[in-house]
Amino acid sequence: MGLNAPNAKYFCLYCDCDAESRWDMNQVWTNTGNSKSARKPSLFLAIDQEYYVPDELHLLLRISDVLIECLFNDLFKKKEFEKQIKPIIETIFKDLAILLEFFKTTNNKWNWTSLMGLDKKKMLEKFPVSQFISGERVKDIEQLWREFYRLYNVLRRSQLSDQEIYQYKIDVENWVQTFCRPNQGSINSIQKYGLYRKSDETPYMHVFAKHMPLFMQQLKANDLSLQTFSTSRIEKNHEQYMAGSMVGAQQMFNEWTMSQQDVVTISNRAEKIDDYC
Numbered sequence: 001m002g003l004n005a006p007n008a009k010y011f012c013l014y015c016d017c018d019a020e021s022r023w024d025m026n027q028v029w030t031n032t033g034n035s036k037s038a039r040k041p042s043l044f045l046a047i048d049q050e051y052y053v054p055d056e057l058h059l060l061l062r063i064s065d066v067l068i069e070c071l072f073n074d075l076f077k078k079k080e081f082e083k084q085i086k087p088i089i090e091t092i093f094k095d096l097a098i099l100l101e102f103f104k105t106t107n108n109k110w111n112w113t114s115l116m117g118l119d120k121k122k123m124l125e126k127f128p129v130s131q132f133i134s135g136e137r138v139k140d141i142e143q144l145w146r147e148f149y150r151l152y153n154v155l156r157r158s159q160l161s162d163q164e165i166y167q168y169k170i171d172v173e174n175w176v177q178t179f180c181r182p183n184q185g186s187i188n189s190i191q192k193y194g195l196y197r198k199s200d201e202t203p204y205m206h207v208f209a210k211h212m213p214l215f216m217q218q219l220k221a222n223d224l225s226l227q228t229f230s231t232s233r234i235e236k237n238h239e240q241y242m243a244g245s246m247v248g249a250q251q252m253f254n255e256w257t258m259s260q261q262d263v264v265t266i267s268n269r270a271e272k273i274d275d276y277c
């Protein structure tokens with residue numbers, strides 16, 4: 001879309017927020033575009049900036065990556081990871097039917113195989129985070145996972161009232177503030193422990209909090225929702241292909257053949273998008 005790299009100083013396609021202020025939920029931003037960075041030209045000149053709608057699936061994938069990475073990297077530091085923690089996690093993955101394996105890289109560091117969208121959703125909803133963390137941060141980190149999953153499901157709803165969109169805005173800003181909350185209290189008497197660093201807060205989290213509520217309002221005014229633009233269906237087909245099962249292949253074939261109902265649905269969706277643009 002002609003956007004600079006996510007690690008650029010002015011990283012956002014939709015506003016002039018700079019990387020240093022990304023975590024600051026008190027700042028107010030609108031979807032008016034990035035006037036500060038030396039951007040490359042847009043790929044699609046005929047499409048105005050305001051019509052580049054963020055994909056909810058990619059927000060899920062990239063933000064869950066951060067949550068999972070923060071957890072696993074903490075666990076890898078523990079001496080008992082290989083002999084005690086890893087077998088327990090693998091049993092939980094098996095019970096949840098999640099396809100993930102840990103492996104050592106050539107420089108002897110632990111890593112894990114990439115997760116599909118469906119497996120990430122299962123982890124966010126059900127993985128017992130608190131079983132693997134000790135100390136004051138336990139409940140807050142597990143709540144961070146569950147709350148992100150709840151907010152993602154709000155984002156995906158096809159019908160939302162103005163009040164529900166407003167509440168989403170409040171809740172998602174609180175979520176980001178909790179994610180990068182510093183220690184509270186004095187060094188000798190910490191009242192509330194911090195979770196992650198401000199620098200762990202990503203451009204996707206900024207868009208999740210500062211731009212999605214605006215897009216939700218904008219789309220609602222045009223009788224649309226983020227689901228209209230979602231790539232979830234493509235991802236689902238991709239996951240079935242990767243799973244390589246006969247059932248998945250049959251479902252893909254059935255979807256390719258497209259029932260009469262599918263044609264009507266897709267046609268309606270295209271008409272709605274046409275009207276919007």
Ligand SMILES: [Zn+2]
Pocket residue numbers: 012013014015016017029206207210211
């Ligand atoms: Zn922005």
